[in-house]
Amino acid sequence: MREVLHIDWTRCDGRGLCTELLPTLLGRDDWGYPLAMQAAGGDPSNVVIDFQHSEAAADAVKLCPKMALALAYEADQADETW
Amino acid sequence: MDNTLWALGRVSGIVSLILFTGTVVLGILTRSGRPLLSIPRYSLTLIHRNFALLATIFLALHVGTLVLDSFAKLTVADVVVPFLGSYRPFWQGLGTVAFDLVVAVVVTSLLRRRIGVRAFRAVHWFTYAMWPIALAHALGNGTDGTSKFFLMLAICSLISVGAALVWRFSTNFLETAKTRQEELQ
Amino acid sequence: MTSLAAQMPGLGDHRGLRGTYRLFAAGNNADISAHVQAFGPLPASGIEGDFIDVLESAGLTGRGGAAFASWRKIAAAGAAARSRAIMATKPVVIANGAEGEPLSFKDKTLLAHAPHVVIDGLLCAARAVAGGQMFMYVSAPSIPAVKRALAERTDARNIKIVAASETFISGEASAVVNSIANGKALPLERRRRLSDSGFKGRPTLVFNVETLAHMALIARFGAAWFRCVGTERDPGTRLLSISGPISGQILEVAGDVSLEDVLTQSGIDVSTVGALLVGGYHGRWVRRLDYRLAPTGTESHTVRPGAGVVHVLLHSQCGLEATAQIVSYLATQSAKQCGPCMFGLPAMARVMNAIAYGDRDPRLLLELVRLSDVVTGRGACHHPDGTAELVRSALDQFSEDVDAHLSGTCLKTKGRRS
Structure with a gap:
């Protein structure tokens, strides 16, 4: 059960705070929205957070002006479309 | 003792006003969605928040000391209900209004994750009413309100908030979906 | 739509249910008597809990696009309803007849000619989970036939018809729930499955109308019958x-x-x-x-x-032009809730159109691949993913056409290109 930072895209407005707090995990796409920088195959909506980034991720959750972020565990994610 | 409370009440009021001015300026900068020089966005948000908390503490000190102070003759009701005061009720009432607004803004900010962004934002807009009311209260009610020093301070405050607003609206730099859409048009 | 049905082979001859001719076996515009004559009445018992086992051995998968195992959905909703400690909540079951996909018309045809099969299926699914509210979410043209069919029966009084909007994403499961609950046919951000918490927080089942129709026949004729057509990995019709x-x-x-x-x-x-x-x-x-x-x-x-x-x-049509038109349409159909989809899809459409209609910049191909990767998996629903899939398959299948276009010709429409 790895910790993941879940991005709610319906709320995200690409304000960039999370990308400043987690510069090694999140970049910004062409329009400013957070873009997971991990290798292909990862889930770009649920960015895996390792121990050393745990605190910064928690800050990102707290400081996101749109409250578009949440910390969760991988197993909790509703991966199916139903 | 009484003199100490009275002096503390006045000084904490002024300090609180300065801090609130800083909070408003930082809030406007935060809302602009731009990093300021080399300060990243999240730091700006954090500084804004810490300024606000500090300002609130000084406001509590300001109100608390004047309730305790016998000279100010401030009752507990005056703290919550505006325009009941015995000394310059209108100007003191403005202070009460500003205080109530600050309480509302601080409480909704602390409960932001509970109540959602929408309610938080709606209440937060009241800071644009709170700040000028607080300034007016200081000018009209304050013992030092008409002193040269304080008038200078008020003018500086107005200029800095005004400048922040101008900067905020100066470009369509706002990082939101709406401005990005407009750029594409 | 009647012209479509007229082309269907063998309508009118509905003895038994052999071969692949199943769902329309009651004929054109089947009313309740034609329906019962062709399929027999819906069994009154045996569709409760153990129906899930029957569905599992039948191996029915969803026919709306995601092809998820139907029994698992029902089992999950049933379990979610039972696990509620305070006040048992009855699951909500929704027949999804929204067919926003412009190239699809099988659901409209099914609702027009075999509405009773769908209604039977909805009742079966609801019974299997001891469900409460039932909805039929269908597009406006289907409403009269569904209304008529519901009026013909006594066992379907609890079914409510809701008009589906005509947008491409209106049939996405969470958009269906959102539309019925709030009148907005937009996908929802979901941290929990709809079968756990959907319509008004209740366990919710959203089934494509064709999936329900198969369920109605499985309830009557059993899993073995369902499997006698198709293969192990894809049984039934x-x-x-x-x-x-x-x-x-x-x-x-x-x-x-x-x-x-x-x-x-x-x-x-x-x-x-x-x-x-x-x-x-x-x-x-x-x-x-x-x-x-x-x-x-x-x-x-x-x-x-x-x-x-x-x-x-x-052979005479250009696959790149066709894809460009589709991507342009899909870009307009973004719900504009999620940034990467709202901006990424129009960007993809611009590049796709540039390749299809005469721009010869060799970097366009890489840019299109990059944009497809950027949007994938970054939305509340799968609209960006599906669009990226389509573009990738076009670049793969029409790679020679891409080369031709980028060097100023087209393999298909030579005369028309500048």
């Missing part, structure tokens, strides 16, 4: 909307059918076919006809039926 050079027609085919068989059954001359778009606008282009149509299997031999769409592109 499925409806296909066939379009392209011929006017649209509906086919009911066996699971795991080959594309060549589909074309033959549709009366399409295989030699004229340049490529097929399978699954719909969120589907995949294929040029070989020996692919089999099944929800699982290797990409090199199977193609997922998605919403049951097979669209024919003739």
Whole structure:
């Protein structure tokens, strides 16, 4: 059960705070929205957070002006479309 | 003792006003969605928040000391209900209004994750009413309100908030979906 | 739509239910008596809890696009309802007849001609989970037939009809729930499955109308009967909307059918076919006809039926132009809730159109691949993913056309290009 930072895209407005707090995990796409920088195959909506980034991720959750972020565990994610 | 409370009440009021001015300026900068020089966005948000908390503490000190102070003759009701005061009720009432607004803004900010962004934002807009009311209260009610020093301070405050607003609206730099859409048009 | 039904083979001859001719066995515009005559009455018992086991052995998968195992959905909703400690909540069951996919018309046809089969299926699913509220979410043209059918029966009084909007994403499961609950047919951000918490927080089942129709027949004739057509990995039949050079027609085919068989059954001359778009606008282009149509299997031999769409592109038509038109449409159909979709899809459409219509910048191809990767997986629903899939398959299947276009010619429409 790895910790993941879940991005709610319906709320995200690409304000960039999370990308400043987690510069090694999140970049910004062409329009400013957070873009997971991990290798292909990862889930770009649920960015895996390792121990050393745990605190910064928690800050990102707290400081996101749109409250578009949440910390969760991988197993909790509703991966199916139903 | 009484003199100490009275002096503390006045000084904490002024300090609180300065801090609130800083909070408003930082809030406007935060809302602009731009990093300021080399300060990243999240730091700006954090500084804004810490300024606000500090300002609130000084406001509590300001109100608390004047309730305790016998000279100010401030009752507990005056703290919550505006325009009941015995000394310059209108100007003191403005202070009460500003205080109530600050309480509302601080409480909704602390409960932001509970109540959602929408309610938080709606209440937060009241800071644009709170700040000028607080300034007016200081000018009209304050013992030092008409002193040269304080008038200078008020003018500086107005200029800095005004400048922040101008900067905020100066470009369509706002990082939101709406401005990005407009750029594409 | 009646012209489509008129082309369906053998309507009127409905003795038994052999072969792949199942869902329309009661004939055109079947009323309740024709329906009962063809299929017999819906069994009164045996559709409670153990119906889930029957569905599991039947191996029915969703026919709306995601092809998820139907029994698992029902089991999850049932379990979610039972696990509620305070106040047992009855699950909500929704028949999803929103067919925003422009190339699909099998659901409308099914609702027009066999509404009772769908209603039976809805009742079966509701009984299996001891469900409460039932909805039929159907597009406006389907409403009269569904209303008429509901009025003909006494066991369907609890079913409420809700008009579906006509947007591409209106049929996405969470958009369906959102539309019924709040009148907004927009996908929802979901941290929990709808079967746990959907309509007003209740366990919610959203089934495509064709899936429900199969359920109604499985309830009557059993899992073994369902499996006697199709294969192990794709049992039963499925409806296909066939379009392209011929006017649209509906086919009911066996699971795991080959594309060549589909074309033959549709009366399409295989030699004229340049490529097929399978699954719909969120589907995949294929040029070989020996692919089999099944929800699982290797990409090199199977193609997922998605919403049951097979669209024919003739040799004379340019696949890049066709794809550009589709991507342009899909870009307009973004719900504009999620940034990467709101901005990424129009960007993809611009590049796709540039490649299709004469821009010769060699960097366009890489840019399109990059944009497809950027949008994938970054939305509340799968609209960006499906669009990216379509573009990737077009670049893969029409790679020679891309080369030709980028050097100023077109393999298909030579005369028309500047």
